[in-house]
Amino acid sequence: MDIRPLKVSEVNNYIKKLVLNDMILSNISVEGEISNFKHHYSGHMYFNLKDYNGKIKAVMFKSDNDSLKFIPEEGLKVVATGYISIYEREGEYQLYVRHLKEKGLGDLYKDFEELKSKLENEGLFSEIYKKPIPIMPRKIGVVTSSTGAAIRDIITVIKRRFPPCEILIYPALVQGVKAPEEIIKGLIYLESREDVDLIITGRGGGSIEELFAFNDEDLARTIYKLNTPIITAIGHETDFTIADFVSDLRAPTPSAAAELSVPDAEELMEGLRKRKGYLSRILREIIRRNKSEVELLNSNLKYYNPINRLRDKRQELDGIFKELDYNFEKILSAKNKDLLNFKSKLNILNPVLILENGYGIIADEDGNIIKSIENIRIGEEITIMLKDGKIKSQVKHIDERSVLNGFNL
Secondary structure, eight states, X not given: OOOOOOOHHHHHHHHHHHHHTOTTTTSEEEEEEEEEEEEOTTSOEEEEEEOSSOEEEEEEOHHHXXXXXXXXXXXXXXXXXXXXXXXXXXTEEEEEEEEEEEEEEOHHHHHHHHHHHHHHHTTTTOGGGXXXXXXXXXXXXXXXXXXXXXXXXXXXXXXXXXXXXXXXXXXXXXXXXXXXXXXXXXHHHHHHOTTOOEEEEEEOOOOTTTTGGGGOHHHHHXXXXXSXXXXXXXXXXXXXXXXXXXXXXXXXXXXXXXXXHSOOHHHHHHHHHHHHHHHHHHHHHHHHHHHHHHHHHHHHHHHXXXXXXXXXXXXXXXHHXXXXXHHHHHHHHHHHHHHHHHHHHHHHHOHHHHHHTTOOEEEOTTSOBOOSGGGOOTTOEEEEEETTEEEEEEOOOOOOSOHHHXXXX
């Protein structure tokens, strides 16, 4: 005969009854580290208990946790006593805690803190070694799971914000024992490529133990040695791993990593439009000022134009020439007048004019003018020059009387 198929809720309810009737599971104590602790506003506490090899979900209702003498927190090692049951709606089993006893920090949390302190003391977290994130990367390498939500978020955001950017994906495990080794291989491969400007590595949210692959020491040292800038995006905003501390930039989520890795093309265009408008205004103002300056220079050029100055100098030179002509005529006239005066005076002294008045000039045989009777002897031949000729004669007699007494004037 056919067996009636059970509904999902019936299966979950059946398993729940089996678990509740189990003697061990109905009253059990579990030792482990607290992770993903959440204190709900209702007062209930939700968390995981974990060790190196596994985890179990746990819940402690408000009625049971009101009497707690300590506040549960991440990494705290505790012993939880309660019972195992099935949460039928989700089909998940979990530990319902009635009593919680503190045992100190858990081994995983202590390992995390010890590695963090060690690498910090070595300087791997120092800001001076953080490389700047390129403003507009041409190609971004991504090391993460090829099937998770993280890679979809990264691709979607980058292509929306900055379409020209290329994305190179290196698929790798991001959870489990082999995850650190695969992530390291992906980082080294992307580092070897000359066309990758930026690397993003990370994964979506999860419990602390699920993110523990990014607390690996070898991975941290590999990130530190990279020459290519790297952004880590691991888990949720409140999750921190060793890889986050050593990377060049930590993003709270994969989507945020994509946001931080590329500029917004629309914002860039808007910025360019604003700068274009600003430059246009500046250029117009420069042109306006230069135009005013050119007009002023042109006006000054007209005023100080050497041709105009030369024209003025020519006119000035014409005036100088006119004045020079006037002064020259004036001086010439004065000199002519002086010359006439000199001529008149010369005429008075001119021996030719004396000859015109009936006088003569007496010269000896050598042609020397005889001015006195002392310069002549009786018998000497003399020449008498008159206005119209010469007379040759011989001295017969010398009278020493005054000339005025010897002529009837």
